[in-house]
Amino acid sequence: MKQVIVVLFLIIITPIFSQTLTVIDAETGKPIDAVAVFNKEKTKSSISNEDGVLNISNFSTNEILVFSHVAYAEYQVKKATLKLNNYQVYLSKESEQLDEVVLSVFKNSEKTNRIAEQIAVITSKDIAKVSPQTSADLLANVPGIKVQKSQFGGGSPVLRGMESNRVLLVVDGVRMNNAIYRKGHLQNAITVSPNLLDRTEVVFGPSSVIYGSDALGGVIHYYTKTPKLSDKNQVKNSLFSRYSTVNHETTNTISTELQFKNWASFTSVSHSNFDDLTMGKNRSHGFEDWGKVPFYSDNLNGNYNENPIANTNQNLQKNTGYNQTDILQKFYVPLSKKTDLKLNLQYSTSSDVPRFDKLMELKSGNLKFAEWYYGPQQRLLISPQLEINPNKKWLNKGVFTLAYQNIKESRILRKFGSLDRSYREETVNVYSFNGDFTVPLAKQRNLGYGFEVAYNDVGSNSYGKTLNIVNGEINGFNGYFGVQSRYADGGSSYLSSALYIDYRQDVTSKSTLNTGIRLTNTNLTAKWVDEQFIKLPDNDISVNNTALTATIGYVYKPSKTWQLNTVISSGFRSPNIDDVGKVREKSGKITVPNINLKPEHAYNAEIGVQKYFNNRKFRIGANVYYTLLRNYIYREAFQLNGKSTIQFDGEDGDIVANVNKGNAYITGFTVSYQGKLHNNWKTSGFITYTKGESYDFNEPMSSIPPLFGNFEINYTNKKFEGGANLRFNAKKDIKDYNINEGIDNHNQTPIINASAQEDIDKYYGTPSWMTIGLYGKYTLNSIASIQASISNLFDEHYKEFASGVSSPGRNLSIALQLNL
Numbered sequence: 001m002k003q004v005i006v007v008l009f010l011i012i013i014t015p016i017f018s019q020t021l022t023v024i025d026a027e028t029g030k031p032i033d034a035v036a037v038f039n040k041e042k043t044k045s046s047i048s049n050e051d052g053v054l055n056i057s058n059f060s061t062n063e064i065l066v067f068s069h070v071a072y073a074e075y076q077v078k079k080a081t082l083k084l085n086n087y088q089v090y091l092s093k094e095s096e097q098l099d100e101v102v103l104s105v106f107k108n109s110e111k112t113n114r115i116a117e118q119i120a121v122i123t124s125k126d127i128a129k130v131s132p133q134t135s136a137d138l139l140a141n142v143p144g145i146k147v148q149k150s151q152f153g154g155g156s157p158v159l160r161g162m163e164s165n166r167v168l169l170v171v172d173g174v175r176m177n178n179a180i181y182r183k184g185h186l187q188n189a190i191t192v193s194p195n196l197l198d199r200t201e202v203v204f205g206p207s208s209v210i211y212g213s214d215a216l217g218g219v220i221h222y223y224t225k226t227p228k229l230s231d232k233n234q235v236k237n238s239l240f241s242r243y244s245t246v247n248h249e250t251t252n253t254i255s256t257e258l259q260f261k262n263w264a265s266f267t268s269v270s271h272s273n274f275d276d277l278t279m280g281k282n283r284s285h286g287f288e289d290w291g292k293v294p295f296y297s298d299n300l301n302g303n304y305n306e307n308p309i310a311n312t313n314q315n316l317q318k319n320t321g322y323n324q325t326d327i328l329q330k331f332y333v334p335l336s337k338k339t340d341l342k343l344n345l346q347y348s349t350s351s352d353v354p355r356f357d358k359l360m361e362l363k364s365g366n367l368k369f370a371e372w373y374y375g376p377q378q379r380l381l382i383s384p385q386l387e388i389n390p391n392k393k394w395l396n397k398g399v400f401t402l403a404y405q406n407i408k409e410s411r412i413l414r415k416f417g418s419l420d421r422s423y424r425e426e427t428v429n430v431y432s433f434n435g436d437f438t439v440p441l442a443k444q445r446n447l448g449y450g451f452e453v454a455y456n457d458v459g460s461n462s463y464g465k466t467l468n469i470v471n472g473e474i475n476g477f478n479g480y481f482g483v484q485s486r487y488a489d490g491g492s493s494y495l496s497s498a499l500y501i502d503y504r505q506d507v508t509s510k511s512t513l514n515t516g517i518r519l520t521n522t523n524l525t526a527k528w529v530d531e532q533f534i535k536l537p538d539n540d541i542s543v544n545n546t547a548l549t550a551t552i553g554y555v556y557k558p559s560k561t562w563q564l565n566t567v568i569s570s571g572f573r574s575p576n577i578d579d580v581g582k583v584r585e586k587s588g589k590i591t592v593p594n595i596n597l598k599p600e601h602a603y604n605a606e607i608g609v610q611k612y613f614n615n616r617k618f619r620i621g622a623n624v625y626y627t628l629l630r631n632y633i634y635r636e637a638f639q640l641n642g643k644s645t646i647q648f649d650g651e652d653g654d655i656v657a658n659v660n661k662g663n664a665y666i667t668g669f670t671v672s673y674q675g676k677l678h679n680n681w682k683t684s685g686f687i688t689y690t691k692g693e694s695y696d697f698n699e700p701m702s703s704i705p706p707l708f709g710n711f712e713i714n715y716t717n718k719k720f721e722g723g724a725n726l727r728f729n730a731k732k733d734i735k736d737y738n739i740n741e742g743i744d745n746h747n748q749t750p751i752i753n754a755s756a757q758e759d760i761d762k763y764y765g766t767p768s769w770m771t772i773g774l775y776g777k778y779t780l781n782s783i784a785s786i787q788a789s790i791s792n793l794f795d796e797h798y799k800e801f802a803s804g805v806s807s808p809g810r811n812l813s814i815a816l817q818l819n820l
Contacts, residue, residue: 019057021087023048023067029228029259030334032091035069050337056082067091071109108438108448114504114512116553116565118204118608118623118670120144127194129714129721129775131242131787131815133249133272134190134324135197139220142202143686144670146705150745150804152247152277152320153353153374154187159204160625161666161692161704162217166573170211171222172344173436174383174403177214178428179456179494179524179577180487183633183658184743185802189220191348191379193270193326195240195253198225204670205625206571206604209516209551212452212498213574216602216627226342227257227264227332234259237820246811247321248275264332273323279315279806280797285767287750291799291806293317297359299370299414300352304467304474308367308416317805319354338389346381353377357748357804358413361587367416375410375425398437405430411486413649419467419478422649424486427459444506448516449499456494458577460487482532484583484648490527490539492577497521502551514553521546522574526581526595533648534583534592535641541595543580547572560616565608565623574599579633579658583648587742590646590653592638598660603628618675629664632694635741664701666692677713685711702743705801706732706766722776732801734765745802769798787815 023035031052038045039059048054059065059079067075072091082089112119120142132138136155140147148156148163156163164186169176171192181188204218211219240253255268279291295308296318311318329345358372383403389396407428414421436450462485465477502516524543528536551569558564575597584591606625612618638657640646646655668691674684687709692701707730714723737746739759749763756762775789795810 019087020053020055021082021089023052023054023089023091025072026090026092028226028332028340029230029264030340032069032072035067035072035091037065037067039063039065108436108446110504113557113563114506114514114555116512116514116555116567116608118144118606118625120202120204122200122202124198127197127200128787128817129723129777131775131789131813132194133244133251133274135192135194135200135222136187136189138194138197138200139189139202141710142200143672143710144204144688145202146688146708146801148185148703148800148802150185150187151354151356152274152317152805153190153322153324153350154185155189156185156187157189157220158703158705159202159217159220160627160668161690161701163703165214165576165578166216168211168215168219169222170219171346171381172224172383173385173399173401173434174381174405175211175214175432175452175454176405178405178407178430179458179492180426180428181214181576182578182582183635187374188377188379190324191326191377192222192224192346193253193272193324193348195251195270196224196268196326196328197222199223204623205567205606205627206549206551206569206602209500209502209518209549209569212500212518212520213496213522213547213572213599216571216573216600216629224328224330224344224346225255225266225268226330227266228259229261229264229332229334230259231261232259233261239818239820240815242813242815244811244813246808247277249273249813262334266328266330266332268328270326271323272325275321277317277320277805278313278809279317280792280795280809281315282795283797285750285769285797287764287767290750291797293360295367297367297370297416300354300373302474304469304472306370306416315809317356319359320356320805322351322353324348324350338391340387342385342387344381344383344385346379348377348379350377352412355411357745360804369413370416370418371412371414371421373412375412376408378406378408380404380406394439395437396439398435401432401434401436403430403432403434405432414467415649418650419469420464420481420650421467422464422483423462424483425461426486427461429457431455431457444512446504447501448503449501451497451499453497454495456577458487458492458494460485460489460492462486462489482530484533485530486583487577488526488528488581490529492524492526492581494576495523496574510557512555514555515551517548517550519546519548520572520574524575524577524580526577528581528593534646536593536595537641538595541580543575543595543597545574545599547574547599547601561612563608563610563612565606565610567604567606567608569604571602571604572599573602573633575633575658585648585651585653587747588651588653589656589742590648591635592640592646592655592657594638594657594659597633597658598631600632600660601630603630614676618673618677620671620673622669622671624667624669626665626667629666630662631660632662632664633658634661634694635659635743661694662696664692664694664696666690666701666704680716681713682716683711683713685709699740700736700738702738702741703802704736706730706736706768719779720776721778723774725773725775726770727773728770729766729768729798729801731768732766734760734763737763737765743802745804748799748802748804766801767798769796771796771798783819785817787817789813 033050035048046054146158165181201221236257238255242251251272253270258265292314298305298309327347331343333341353374355372386400410425432454439447462483464481464483468478498520500518528539549570553567556564581593604627608623610621670688672686692704712725737744772793773791777787779785
């Protein structure tokens with residue numbers, strides 16, 4: 001009887017005197033097992049169970065508890081303060097010591113001190129600080145990235161002298177690049193609102209082992225916000241609202257997060273309205289009329305005016321405004337302790353987006369186009385994702401990602417002096433399935449493997465309508481006429497399938513080896529039916545390509561303050577529908593299909609060095625690379641059926657096409673730094689240099705930006721954060737432009753000799769420029785914060801390299817953030 005009483009006493013009394021806490025993943029809200037906690041002297045310890053619970057009763061009240069887990073950043077807290085957080089500890093996978101955890105290189109979390117590639121990470125805090133109007137503006141703040149704009153509603157990121165379909169865009173593990181991503185400049189980067197992003201990771205250089213075709217310049221991976229689980233059944237709401245003076249921008253984002261123990265949901269709607277953009281008034285470059293808008297077309301948004309209109313404010317870039325709406329819906333459901341299901345729904349749409357550079361194009365001294373705009377750009381993504389953690393010898397954890405994307409875009413144009421309006425509409429349906437898996441072979445040895453299948457179905461439609469004008473207004477249409485389609489009117493498809501394997505090993509305590517290999521096969525089909533405008537040698541084509549690519553990287557850390565990286569990698573890009581089968585006009589040159597196009601290959605070598613200071617709180621780094629392009633795709637004069645000219649939209653033009661050339665190189669470097677100066681002061685900055693030239697003709701490669709950089713200094717205390725930045729761009733001489741291909745848009749630079757016979761003597765090139773910006777943020781309380789910034793403080797006029805629109809002038813932006 002006494003024994004029974006003692007047992008009952010222990011059962012009752014033990015919970016009273018024992019103390020437990022729960023360790024939780026800050027990103028998902030799930031409990032974390034196998035977390036070790038110990039005191040500073042390491043004389044006491046405990047480990048969390050599979051429910052994330054651990055006993056801390058043996059620690060004294062004033063002791064510092066250290067929480068450690070291989071996949072999370074170390075966390076320290078005084079035991080006495082745990083009560084304030086209801087005995088819950090949240091661990092993050094992001095380190096506070098500059099060695100950030102990234103996901104994009106191996107599709108699995110890994111610290112940068114084990115990765116050889118050049119990486120850039122933009123966290124949610126960085127996004128909030130920059131407060132960009134679009135995701136393209138966000139990327140413009142990343143070390144090593146330059147962004148081109150043909151119109152304000154766009155932004156084409158350039159990585160290591162490569163852009164458009166040579167740079168791979170990914171969102172939440174799903175490839176955004178599709179079969180009609182074009183060569184030249186691409187504006188799809190803005191179809192993911194920055195207000196919906198949790199973080200963005202950039203991997204520079206060929207990353208084809210993990211991502212396959214298109215990643216010659218690098219990978220830009222958007223990660224949208226994900227809901228968290230909670231035992232407390234919480235509902236969280238937030239509101240973000242911003243106004244900017246330079247284009248009267250208004251952006252409003254409303255988000256709701258539902259947190260429950262067994263499921264979670266995140267819903268966000270973001271809408272931005274942009275009015276016409278004002279350029280800078282201070283012309284330090286000395287070209288008083290460059291970029292000004294003396295006349296504009298008042299024929300958009302249903303208007304009709306047969307003549308251009310004089311612009312009363314020539315610094316106001318008429319026909320640059322548009323609006324965009326982005327919707328994100330995510331569900332997170334843990335099916336079991338080892339299996340999670342995520343459902344990702346995204347939708348982005350815009351108004352008509354005026355193509356500003358085309359609307360400014362002249363013919364015989366007058367505006368050529370009365371109308372030239374992109375129809376609403378729509379992107380739909382439906383993607384269920386299954387995460388498994390079986391902890392088997394052959395499979396530790398893995399992710400299956402199924403996705404459907406529907407992309408719609410169109411181009412509408414009409415010339416002055418004509419009532420004929422042309423429509424070209426494209427629809428792409430993309431079906432993809434990915435599997436990515438990891439196996440820890442032994443301590444500090446990791447094996448990854450996976451597969452990818454993606455099928456693109458492309459529909460291209462075209463037609464023309466003749467406007468009916470009554471009393472100076474559009475009153476329906478008088479008739480229809482035929483128009484050459486942009487792509488194969490009989491339909492086209494693009495299938496890509498791949499297998500890959502990568503391996504990581506810490507060779508010693510100071511060095512890590514990264515290797516990988518990927519086998520990719522692509523198959524393209526296209527069928528042309530209408531031969532009214534263009535007759536091809538073969539109207540029904542099928543192109544099959546296979547490539548084997550590999551990467552080997554080595555990280556060496558001779559001491560805690562030095563890290564040396566080296567990478568040798570290969571990549572390839574298989575021609576897509578746009579490369580092989582596009583028909584379009586630019587500056588009097590007509591691009592026609594070339595069904596004999598072959599893949600282009602890249603062979604890359606790079607060296608990186610990192611030096612840490614102040615207990616690894618400050619870092620200086622440099623990356624130098626050399627990339628050899630073989631069979632590179634280049635746009636040049638071409639003959640079709642023995643002819644070098646062709647008629648397009650009623651005008652004769654010179655025929656050009658994408659062709660394979662021999663060898664070319666791109667080389668360059670980025671030097672960067674970041675870290676703490678002292679207590680509340682932080683700083684960061686970078687300088688990037690790029691050079692590219694063909695070995696065939698010794699001419700400059702397209703898309704090579706001039707020297708550029710950015711420097712920042714920031715101050716933070718409990719409620720206030722402020723800072724200043726300086727951005728600069730060196731001059732690019734006209735002799736360093738690729739004149740023949742036309743991608744660099746040399747005709748958008750200042751004219752210095754209007755009577756010159758050759759373009760290289762007529763144009764100046766890109767003038768140098770420098771801007772200064774200020775920003776500040778004040779946290780009123782746990783609910784509200786207000787942020788303000790001034791960019792281009794001295795109202796400088798400038799254009800980004802190869803851009804058709806002048807950059808914003810002085811801009812005051814004010815934003816309010818509410819968390820309810």
